[in-house]
Amino acid sequence: MSMEFNWHKEVEKRWDGNVQFWSDKSKDMWENGSRSSIVPFFEKHVEAGSRVADVGCGDGYGSYKLNQAGFSVIGVDISPKMVEYANQQAQEGLQFQVGDLSSLPFEDHSFDGLIAINSMEWTETPLLALQEMRRVLKPGGHLCVGLLGPTAGPRQNSYNRLYGESVICNTMMPWELEQLAAENGFRIKDGEPVYKEGVTTAHTEALARPLQQALTFMWLSMLVKQ
Structure with a gap:
């Protein structure tokens, strides 16, 4: 990766x-x-x-859904323009601010729960993001990560790495995330697949977890801070 390439700035520019x-x-x-x-x-x-913090909240609609479900929510995103848009649309009780997943603008032990949906893929060093999310969680707090699975079209964003080009989408697999989490202070509590049309849980329920994950568009992992 060239010295001129700044992952943070490139991601910010992309989502702006x-x-x-x-x-x-x-x-x-x-x-x-x-x-x-x-x-x-x-x-x-x-x-x-x-x-709850929605980290990588984008336009804030997921934060809105969590708020509607009765959670006290703050949304965070690396893109100032996404945050500006989210604040313009915000319902009462919702707030949004700019923040990097690898350097969250919160005190230690600030949240009961975190949700990170398709946001760890856009971090240069997923371990740093995982450690930051663990830092701001209370002991026993829950982290829900939605990670793009092998069948997800958006993973094409990382394809040009094969040509030696700098890319801003990480190709981490669901089983890699769960291993990383288990090795760095989390317990794997639960998981749930999101499949494309043509695959259902009826097709996969008898398969081992890695094989279930291998067919997913997205895998939801529920992690607990140890």
Whole structure:
């Protein structure tokens, strides 16, 4: 990777330029599409009323859904323009601020729960992001990570690494994330697949967990701070 390449700045620039594109599709993903199972999965493990940060919140629609479910939510994103848009759309009780997943603007032990949906993929060093999220969680706090699976089209963002080019999308696999988490202060509590059309849990329930993950568009991991 060249010395001139700044991952943080490139990610910020990419998402600053994606505000309208993302906001046009975000609501449908959370209501009906690939993100519609996330809040119900989170609710199974974290009590309503808990203080939660949505890290990598984008346009803030996921934060809104968590707020509607009864959580006290603050959204954080690396993109100032995403945060500006989210604040313009914010419902009462919601707030958004700029922050880097690898250097969160919060005190230690600030949150009961965190949610990071397709945001660890955009970090240069996922371990630093994981350590930061652990830092701001209370002991026993829950972290829900949604990680793009092997069948996810957006993983194409990392393809040009094969030509030796600098890219800003990480190719970490769900089983790698869970191993990294288990080695760095988290317990794996639960997991849930999100599949593309054509694959259902009926096809995969008899498979070992790594094989289930290998077919996913996204894998939801529920981690607990040890």
